[in-house]
Amino acid sequence: GQQLNQSPQSMFIQEGEDVSMNCTSSSIFNTWLWYKQDPGEGPVLLIALYKAGELTSNGRLTAQFGITRKDSFLNISASIPSDVGIYFCAGQKETSGSRLTFGEGTQLTVNP
Amino acid sequence: NAGVTQTPKFRILKIGQSMTLQCAQDMNHNYMYWYRQDPGMGLKLIYYSVGAGITDKGEVPNGYNVSRSTTEDFPLRLELAAPSQTSVYFCASSSQIGSNQPQHFGDGTRLSIL
Numbered sequence: 001g002q003q004l005n006q007s008p009q010s011m012f013i014q015e016g017e018d019v020s021m022n023c024t025s026s027s028i029f030n031t032w033l034w035y036k037q038d039p040g041e042g043p044v045l046l047i048a049l050y051k052a053g054e055l056t057s058n059g060r061l062t063a064q065f066g067i068t069r070k071d072s073f074l075n076i077s078a079s080i081p082s083d084v085g086i087y088f089c090a091g092q093k094e095t096s097g098s099r100l101t102f103g104e105g106t107q108l109t110v111n112p
Numbered sequence: 113n114a115g116v117t118q119t120p121k122f123r124i125l126k127i128g129q130s131m132t133l134q135c136a137q138d139m140n141h142n143y144m145y146w147y148r149q150d151p152g153m154g155l156k157l158i159y160y161s162v163g164a165g166i167t168d169k170g171e172v173p174n175g176y177n178v179s180r181s182t183t184e185d186f187p188l189r190l191e192l193a194a195p196s197q198t199s200v201y202f203c204a205s206s207s208q209i210g211s212n213q214p215q216h217f218g219d220g221t222r223l224s225i226l
Contacts, residue, residue, distance in 0.1 A: 006154075033214055042116075042202050042217030043155070088154055099145070099170065100215060102154035 006089050006103030013079055014111050021087060021106040022073040029091030032065050032072035033100065037086045046087075047074070079110050114138045118203050118218035125193045125225050133188040133221050135203030143206045144186035145170075145215065146178065148199040155202060161186055193225045 006023045013019060023032070031050055035043035047058050049065035049072060056063055062075045072091075076083055089103040119134045137144065142163045147155035147170075157170030161180040175197055177189040186205075190197060200222050204215040 004154075035217075040219070042204075042219045044217070045214045048214050099157055099160060100155075102147075102156070104152070104154045 004089055004091055004101055004103040006106055008106060009104070010107040010109070012109045012111065015079060015081060017079055019076040019079055019083075019108060020073060021089075022071060023089035023091075023103045024071040025091060025101075026070070028069040029093055029101075030069070031092040032063070033090040033092065034061075034063050034072070034074045035088045035090060037088065037105075039085075043088055076108075079108075081110050081112050084108055084110050116203055116205055116216055116218035118201075118221050120221060121219070122222045123224070125190075125223065127193060127195065127225060129193050130189070130191050131193070133190075133201055133203075133223070135186045135188070135218060136184050137186075137203075137205040137216075138184065139205060139207070139216070140183060141205035141207050141216075142183065143215075144180065145204040145206075146176070146186070146188045147202045147204065148172065148197075149202060149220075150199050158188065158201075190223075195225045197223065198225045199223060 004023050004025050033048050034046045037043045047063040052069050053067050054065040060077045086105045086107050088105045090100040116137045145160040146158040149155045156172050158176050159178040161167045164183050167178050200220045202217050202220045204217045206215045
């Protein structure tokens with residue numbers, strides 16, 4: 001099946017630091033999505049990207065849709081303790097009935 | 113705002129037992145999905161539905177069944193529970209087809225098969 005390679009698997013940072021994580025794929029996606037999952041909850045959508053090259057921000061979060069449509073990155077600036085959680089990238093194809101393919105997640109720990 | 117509601121939140125089953133995981137959405141979404149999430153892994157699609165009366169297999173459908181008799185509900189059935197089905201199950205929904213309609217997730221059902 002489809003695979004998204006997400007890296008890094010985990011990150012341990014100090015409060016105030018910037019964070020970057022990315023996803024790559026061997027195939028093209030028409031949409032890239034970034035979700036955050038807090039313990040005991042379902043994933044919550046952070047940013048959606050619909051066009052190759054698109055750069056979108058949501059507060060301290062910035063994400064980009066790669067030009068080749070095979071990758072995306074997510075940056076978090078000036079991290080705070082509540083940024084702790086698991087971040088997932090997901091790709092979607094127009095022909096897939098809105099099905100998503102998920103990366104394996106990046107576990108983020110922020111030390112105060 | 114209810115969104116996507118899953119019940120139960122937790123369940124322990126014995127091997128061979130059966131159960132139904134419930135999922136309901138109040139957003140009038142046509143598309144609904146069931147995923148499983150194993151420890152340290154991303155979500156894998158089990159089944160999905162594009163509308164009432166229509167269901168399709170996802171990436172890991174074996175051991176599961178679904179039905180979609182109404183727009184609101186999309187139950188997932190385990191007929192003969194196996195230890196390999198121990199996981200966290202997430203239901204999601206989205207509106208009309210199109211890449212600009214992101215999926216909304218429930219809070220999950222944590223299932224253990226012993």
